[in-house]
Amino acid sequence: xxxxxxxxxxxxxxxxxxxxxxxxxxxxxxxxxxxxxxxxxxxxxxxxxxxxxxxxxxxxxxxxxxxxxxxxxxxxxxxxxxxxxxxxxxxxxxxxxxxxxxxxxxxxxxxxxxxxxxxxxxxxxxxxxxxxxxxxxxxxxxxxxxxxxxxxxxxxxxxxxxxxxxxxxxxxxxxxxxxxxxxxxxxxxxxxxxxxxxxxxxx
Amino acid sequence: xxxxxxxxxxxxxxxxxxxxxxxxxxxxxxxxxxxxxxxxxxxxxxxxxxxxxxxxxxxxxxxxxxxxxxxxxxxxxxxxxxxxxxxxxxxxxxxxxxxxxxxxxxxxxxxxxxxxxxxxxxxxxxxxxxxxxxxxxxxxxxxxxxxxxxxxxxxxxxxxxxxxxxxxxxxxxxxxxxxxxxxxxxxxxxxxxxxxxxxxxxxxxxxxxxxxxxxxxxxxxxxxxxxxxxxxxxxxxxxxxxxxxxxxxxxxxxxxxxxxxxxxxxxxxxxxxxxxxxxxxxxxxxxxxxxxxxxxxxxxxxxxxxxxxxxxxxxxxxxxxxxxxxxxxxxxxxxxxxxxxxxxxxxxxxx
Numbered sequence: 001x002x003x004x005x006x007x008x009x010x011x012x013x014x015x016x017x018x019x020x021x022x023x024x025x026x027x028x029x030x031x032x033x034x035x036x037x038x039x040x041x042x043x044x045x046x047x048x049x050x051x052x053x054x055x056x057x058x059x060x061x062x063x064x065x066x067x068x069x070x071x072x073x074x075x076x077x078x079x080x081x082x083x084x085x086x087x088x089x090x091x092x093x094x095x096x097x098x099x100x101x102x103x104x105x106x107x108x109x110x111x112x113x114x115x116x117x118x119x120x121x122x123x124x125x126x127x128x129x130x131x132x133x134x135x136x137x138x139x140x141x142x143x144x145x146x147x148x149x150x151x152x153x154x155x156x157x158x159x160x161x162x163x164x165x166x167x168x169x170x171x172x173x174x175x176x177x178x179x180x181x182x183x184x185x186x187x188x189x190x191x192x193x194x195x196x197x198x199x200x201x202x203x
Numbered sequence: 204x205x206x207x208x209x210x211x212x213x214x215x216x217x218x219x220x221x222x223x224x225x226x227x228x229x230x231x232x233x234x235x236x237x238x239x240x241x242x243x244x245x246x247x248x249x250x251x252x253x254x255x256x257x258x259x260x261x262x263x264x265x266x267x268x269x270x271x272x273x274x275x276x277x278x279x280x281x282x283x284x285x286x287x288x289x290x291x292x293x294x295x296x297x298x299x300x301x302x303x304x305x306x307x308x309x310x311x312x313x314x315x316x317x318x319x320x321x322x323x324x325x326x327x328x329x330x331x332x333x334x335x336x337x338x339x340x341x342x343x344x345x346x347x348x349x350x351x352x353x354x355x356x357x358x359x360x361x362x363x364x365x366x367x368x369x370x371x372x373x374x375x376x377x378x379x380x381x382x383x384x385x386x387x388x389x390x391x392x393x394x395x396x397x398x399x400x401x402x403x404x405x406x407x408x409x410x411x412x413x414x415x416x417x418x419x420x421x422x423x424x425x426x427x428x429x430x431x432x433x434x435x436x437x438x439x440x441x442x443x444x445x446x447x448x449x450x451x452x453x454x455x456x457x458x459x460x461x462x463x464x465x466x467x468x469x470x471x472x473x474x475x476x477x478x479x480x481x482x483x484x485x486x487x488x489x490x491x492x493x494x495x496x497x498x499x500x501x502x503x504x505x506x507x508x509x510x511x512x513x514x515x516x517x518x519x520x521x522x523x524x525x526x527x528x529x530x531x532x533x534x535x536x537x538x539x540x541x542x543x544x545x546x547x548x549x550x551x552x553x554x
Contacts, residue, residue: 171316173350182324 007132014136021144021184022191026113031148032180034104038161041149043097045142047090047105049135051082052114056122056134058082063123075118076109083108113141144187151183235332238439239292245430246299246484249420252413256362257307259369261419265302268314272298275322283327293332297321300340303420303480304524305347308358313351317343336532338491341524348524359383359416381416384475385520410474421477431483440487443499448482449473451507459515478510481523491531498537506530 005013018024021031027048035041058078059066066074087105090098098105108114117137122130153159156174158166173179253261276294280287301317321343326335348355361381388396400406400415409415413423421427434440453469460467473479486492486506493502506526513522 171350172352173346176349178349 005129007128010129010132011136011139014133014138014140015143016140017195018137019140019144019191020113020137021141021148022188024113024116025188026116027111027141028184030104030107030111031145031184032177034101035145035148035152035180035183036156036175037153037159038146038149039097040100041145041147042142043090043094043101044104045138045145047086048108048111048114048141049138050086051079051108052117052138052141053131053134054082054085055079055114055118056130057127059118059122060125060127060130066123071119071123072115075115078118079114080109113137148180148183148187151187152179233439235293236291239296241437241439242434242484243292243296243299245433246296246303246420248426248430249303249413249423249480250299252423252426253307253419256413256422257360257419258363261302261307264305264307264309264311264314264419265299267311268302268305268318269295269298271315271318272301272322275318276327279323279327280331283331285327285331288332291332294322297326297339297343300420300484301343303484304340304344304418304477306355306358306360306417307419308360309351309354313347313354314343316350317347320346333490335490336535337528338485338488338531341485341528344524345528356386361416362414383416383520384410385514388475389514389520407470407474410471415475417475418477418480421480424474424479427479427483431479434483434487440483441496441499443496444487444492444503445482447500447503448486448507448510449478451504452478452510455508455511456514459511472511472514476514476521477523481506481510481527485523486527486530491534493534493537493541495538495541495543497543498534498541501541502530502534502537505533 014020020026021028030044034044055075055078059075083106086108090101090105117133121133125133150160152174153161154166155171156169156179158164158169174183250262250265272294273289277287277289280289298314298318301321302314305313305317321339325337325339325342326332329335329337344355359381382390382399384396384400387399400410410422411424413426415422431440431445435442452472456467456472457469458465458467460469460472482503486503493499506523509526509529510523513519513525519525
């Protein structure tokens with residue numbers, strides 16, 4: 001199962017063509033639930049990036065000693081370990097932002113995207129490639145969260161990163177969880193459209 | 204031996220006379236356009252009445268809503284590469300119903316936004332006419348209620364005095380806004396309700412005729428019943444959905460709506476709020492309601508029960524909008540649960 005992509009290609013792959021939120025449609029729960037502001041999206045994105053990179057590397061190092069039958073519990077325990085680390089670090093360093101995110105940092109344990117990347121990639125590939133893949137997926141998730149958070153914060157509360165830019169609140173609707181689905185859906189359509197356009201222009 | 208004969212008969216029959224075509228075999232003069240424009244015509248009397256109840260600006264809001272719905276329909280059909288079908292009246296009907304369920308004192312900007320949401324996202328992105336599983340007009344109202352909670356729950360107007368239909372033009376909404384009967388009942392209790400609107404037979408009559416605060420088109424039970432009755436007479440809708448909705452609302456309000464059990468006021472529950480408009484014109488939408496008789500009755504009972512639940516225990520004074528929206532996606536499920544019995548079920552399996 002040799003991987004023929006370079007590290008840079010893996011990162012770009014995670015951000016664009018296999019973006020976890022917009023292309024793979026994984027981990028939609030946080031994408032809808034927490035992405036009401038850019039800051040929330042960024043914070044959760046950083047936490048996921050950290051957990052994804054370290055879990056991928058850990059599993060990749062130990063891939064030869066993990067028995068296939070118990071691989072899923074092993075993945076879960078590995079992810080839980082790194083989630084505990086980032087949970088305690090965030091609670092100590094940024095208590096205010098941590099309080100806003102609430103349970104979602106702990107819920108990273110159950111994020112489909114992380115388990116899926118361990119199962120699909122890290123348990124077969126080298127440590128170096130797993131690192132780049134984890135980085136790409138984490139960055140892709142972060143970019144997605146920030147973009148969704150940007151749209152929802154701008155339209156919902158007329159602000160960006162907490163600064164009031166519009167001076168009024170255009171549509172309160174966008175703060176609500178149901179609007180998260182609309183924003184994610186429209187973003188997905190936009191990504192698909194860009195890919196279609198790119199392929200068509202290429203030939 | 205007999206089998207052999209049968210097959211011989213078939214082969215010798217004059218095959219050319221057997222013209223087999225796909226159903227339907229009976230053609231009627233009804234079409235989508237005709238039905239839609241008839242429903243639009245049935246909604247004209249309540250619209251005209253609303254001018255005399257709330258003033259001329261209801262006409263303006265309705266016009267903005269209808270025009271923006273038609274424009275959004277044309278633009279989204281063009282953008283999605285579909286045939287432009289603005290002449291079939293469905294967008295006009297959606298615009299009219301959308302205007303009917305918003306308060307008369309809102310800014311005309313609101314129906315435009317609601318039209319974009321209802322027609323583009325609620326109708327065309329979900330498949331276009333015939334495929335949308337939510338009622339677009341109610342989706343627009345739910346969107347407005349979520350986005351502009353203050354305007355949508357406070358821009359009510361008292362009925363104008365006499366024929367002063369221009370009296371609300373140019374006045375500030377904050378100064379003249381009032382509360383709907385259901386909101387007063389829910390938030391302040393029966394005593395305040397009696398004080399504000401009176402009681403007795405005169406109350407029922409004025410409410411039934413339409414002289415009460417409320418959304419633009421929902422106030423006049425009489426005219427809506429006449430319009431719904433005409434649709435029933437033309438067999439465009441059947442009695443199953445409206446009767447089961449209104450009956451359930453009346454019975455459940457009678458049982459649970461009062462201070463103790465069986466002390467509620469079923470008549471008042473029907474003439475206040477949007478029950479009649481919802482039952483006759485919203486819930487009977489062809490696309491979003493079930494098709495078999497039993498499932499239509501179950502659908503109506505569920506809508507009525509949800510409405511009473513939201514009215515009595517929920518956070519909003521009126522619940523029929525959300526009740527219909529909640530039941531809309533379930534209509535296909537109900538159809539598959541309550542399949543009609545086949546006349547000649549296959550016996551012993553296919554040969």
